[in-house]
Each structure stands twice: as structure tokens, then as C-alpha cells.
Amino acid sequence: MNNKAQYELTITEKLEQLSVPDKIDAIWARIEATLDLDMPTDDGPKDPPAGSPAGPGFWFGAIFLIVLLSVIYFVNKRTDLPESSQNTSPETPAVIQAPGAKNDKPPPTAPGKPGSQNVPGIRIDSAFPPLGATNSELDPGAELPLPQADSAIVSPTIAAPVIPNPSQDTIPKKSRGVKGIKDGDYRIEPTKKDGP
Amino acid sequence: MTTTDFDIDELVEGCRNNQRRAQEQLYRQFYRFAMTVALRYSRDESDAADILSHAFVKVFKSIHTYDSSKGALQTWIKRIVVNEGLDHIKSRERFSQNVELETVPEPVISNAVLEQLGADEIMKLIHKLPPATHAVFILYAVEGYTHKQIAIKLNISEGTSKWHLSEARKSLQQQISIINKG
Numbered sequence: 001m002n003n004k005a006q007y008e009l010t011i012t013e014k015l016e017q018l019s020v021p022d023k024i025d026a027i028w029a030r031i032e033a034t035l036d037l038d039m040p041t042d043d044g045p046k047d048p049p050a051g052s053p054a055g056p057g058f059w060f061g062a063i064f065l066i067v068l069l070s071v072i073y074f075v076n077k078r079t080d081l082p083e084s085s086q087n088t089s090p091e092t093p094a095v096i097q098a099p100g101a102k103n104d105k106p107p108p109t110a111p112g113k114p115g116s117q118n119v120p121g122i123r124i125d126s127a128f129p130p131l132g133a134t135n136s137e138l139d140p141g142a143e144l145p146l147p148q149a150d151s152a153i154v155s156p157t158i159a160a161p162v163i164p165n166p167s168q169d170t171i172p173k174k175s176r177g178v179k180g181i182k183d184g185d186y187r188i189e190p191t192k193k194d195g196p
Numbered sequence: 197m198t199t200t201d202f203d204i205d206e207l208v209e210g211c212r213n214n215q216r217r218a219q220e221q222l223y224r225q226f227y228r229f230a231m232t233v234a235l236r237y238s239r240d241e242s243d244a245a246d247i248l249s250h251a252f253v254k255v256f257k258s259i260h261t262y263d264s265s266k267g268a269l270q271t272w273i274k275r276i277v278v279n280e281g282l283d284h285i286k287s288r289e290r291f292s293q294n295v296e297l298e299t300v301p302e303p304v305i306s307n308a309v310l311e312q313l314g315a316d317e318i319m320k321l322i323h324k325l326p327p328a329t330h331a332v333f334i335l336y337a338v339e340g341y342t343h344k345q346i347a348i349k350l351n352i353s354e355g356t357s358k359w360h361l362s363e364a365r366k367s368l369q370q371q372i373s374i375i376n377k378g
Binding site: 008010011016018024027028030031034035038039 | 215227231248249256313316
């Protein structure tokens with residue numbers, strides 16, 4: 001230790017009274033950031049909530065899983081729409097008219113598919129008779145008329161398509177096959193065994 | 197054992213276990229003291245913040261080397277802050293050994309004028325010194341190191357340390373004279 005001059009003692013005393021800048025939090029943030037890099041700790045959050053066993057990584061994973069499951073659920077719902085009836089509203093009865101029928105009023109369309117002859121979830125091709133058509137429009141011998149929808153849920157049962165008697169002119173058909181050949185000519189009768 | 201000693205020991209133990217909460221509490225407990233030391237070696241508050249942050253990182257990294265039987269924790273922390281301050285000065289100016297003195301002239305510095313000045317004003321006078329001269333003056337006049345100890349710390353000769361002290365006293369005398377006349 002050296003022998004200080006009087007003025008040096010005065011300077012030392014004065015410097016002990018230096019005003020300290022209020023940077024305590026800002027400097028700690030820098031220290032903490034450096035320590036987290038060089039000396040990571042297993043402390044976890046400073047004040048973790050009581051009973052919380054997991055850190056932020058756990059919650060990110062949980063949220064991701066929930067989002068993933070939700071997406072899968074909604075995708076499955078969309079693919080299941082033809083068998084489900086959730087999209088059918090009470091104002092949309094499951095009556096499907098054949099094209100060209102006397103009552104040519106277009107059937108109510110399903111939401112999202114304007115102009116289509118659809119029961120929600122059921123797609124009808126105009127080349128075939130519409131499913132669920134009433135008995136008066138189809139062969140009286142049709143076996144299974146579709147029930148009218150009297151609730152928001154339409155019965156998922158769909159009758160097998162009934163091909164009307166071609167001799168009747170109730171259903172206009174496109175001309176098929178070669179002219180001059182009757183339908184009976186299309187019958188195939190096995191006559192002999194086909195050899196190799 | 198007093199309550200304060202027990203708390204310090206608890207904090208030191210927590211710091212040795214790398215507990216962030218203990219480290220923060222230790223830092224906050226010694227912030228004012230350490231910042232006062234850091235300001236002596238800095239040009240401004242930003243420099244002092246740099247010195248302090250680096251110093252405390254070293255404190256926590258080497259806390260396992262602290263031996264309470266060899267001295268108080270405050271003394272140990274002060275040594276780290278001083279060394280960090282000197283490193284900071286060295287980064288600004290290389291301590292050259294161009295002029296050496298055997299004895300240091302004692303210029304007359306008016307203590308009465310110094311008494312009237314505030315701490316911040318005196319610090320501003322010291323900040324005007326060149327970095328190496330600033331360091332030697334603080335180490336000698338404020339910290340109480342001998343020229344031999346300063347020479348080892350700064351890797352200079354004792355003669356160079358004496359030269360820097362002489363330059364510091366001349367400069368301060370001039371500045372105080374200006375203030376006195378004003």
C-alpha cells in the first residue's frame with residue numbers, strides 16, 4: 001500500500017459517492033443471456049406456476065398435436081359426407097327428380113353446389129335415373145322407394161338403382177348401340193366352352 | 197454468524213449450483229458497489245455497463261474458486277471488476293513503455309478546490325486523462341496499489357508506472373487550476 005497524498009485521499013472519498021446509473025435490470029438481462037449460453041441451467045422458468053410439470057416445449061407440442069388431430073378430424077368428416085347427413089338442412093328434403101320429369105322444377109340444391117341435382121352428399125349422374133325418385137316416375141315394380149326426409153337427418157339407406165323398362169318412353173334414353181340391332185341381340189348365351 | 201453472512205453463504209452456494217435466482221440476487225446485492233468500481237475505469241456509463249456485465253459473468257463462472265477463508269466476497273468481486281476494467285482500458289490503448297521515471301514529482305494540487313467539486317465533476321477530470329494514465333492513476337491514487345504491483349498488473353515496468361502517475365498529476369493540476377481561476 002502506498003502513502004497517499006491529501007488530494008488523493010479527497011479524490012478517493014469523492015469517488016465513493018459517485019452516482020450509480022439505474023441500469024441494474026438492463027445489465028442483469030445481458031448477464032443472464034450470456035449465462036444461458038455458456039452455463040445453461042435446469043432451473044426452468046423463474047416462477048413456474050404451481051403444479052405445472054412441463055415447460056414451454058411441452059405446451060408447443062401439445063398445441064401442435066391438437067391442431068393436427070383437428071385437421072385429421074375435419075378431413076375425415078369431409079370424406080364421410082356421402083354417408084353422413086350433417087349437411088342436410090330441414091329445408092332440403094331428400095327428393096330427387098329425374099331429369100325430364102313432368103315436374104321439372106329443379107330440386108332444392110345442396111349448399112355449396114348450385115345447380116346440381118344433389119341431395120347433400122349424394123351426387124347424381126344424369127345418365128342414370130335419380131335415386132330416390134318417386135314411384136310415379138319409375139317402374140311401378142320398383143322395390144324400395146326412398147323415405148321422405150322429415151328431419152334434419154336423412155336416412156343413409158340408398159335403394160339400388162332401378163333400371164326402367166326400356167320399352168317405356170317415360171325416360172328418354174340416348175340411342176345406344178348399332179342401329180338395327182335389338183337389345184335381345186346383346187344377350188350372350190354360352191354355347192361352347194371357349195378353348196385356349 | 198450474522199444473518200447477512202448466512203445469506204451470502206447461501207447465495208454463494210446457490211451460485212455454485214448454477215441457480216439463476218441465486219446469481220441474480222448476488223448480482224443485485226453487489227450492483228451498487230461493483231458499479232462504483234467499474235465507473236472509475238470507464239469513460240462513460242455505457243463502458244461501465246460493459247465492464248460490469250463481463251465482470252459478473254466471470255464471477256459466476258469462477259465462483260467455485262472463491263474461498264471465504266481468504267477474504268470477503270466483496271474484496272474478491274472488486275478484484276474481478278478491477279481486472280475487467282483494466283482489460284477494457286487495454287483494449288483501447290496499448291500500454292507502451294517509452295518513458296520511465298525513477299521518482300515522481302509531486303505537483304501541488306489544491307485540496308480545497310477538490311473539496312468543492314462533486315464526485316461526478318472529479319470523475320470527468322479523470323476521464324480526460326489518456327487511458328493508460330487514467331488506469332495507473334486510479335490504481336495508485338484510488339485503489340492504493342504500489343508501482344510494483346501496478347507494473348505486474350499492467351505488464352509494464354515500475355518506471356513506466358511512475359511516469360504515467362506523474363503525467364496524471366500534471367494534467368489534474370492544470371485542470372483544477374483552470375477551475376480555480378474560473
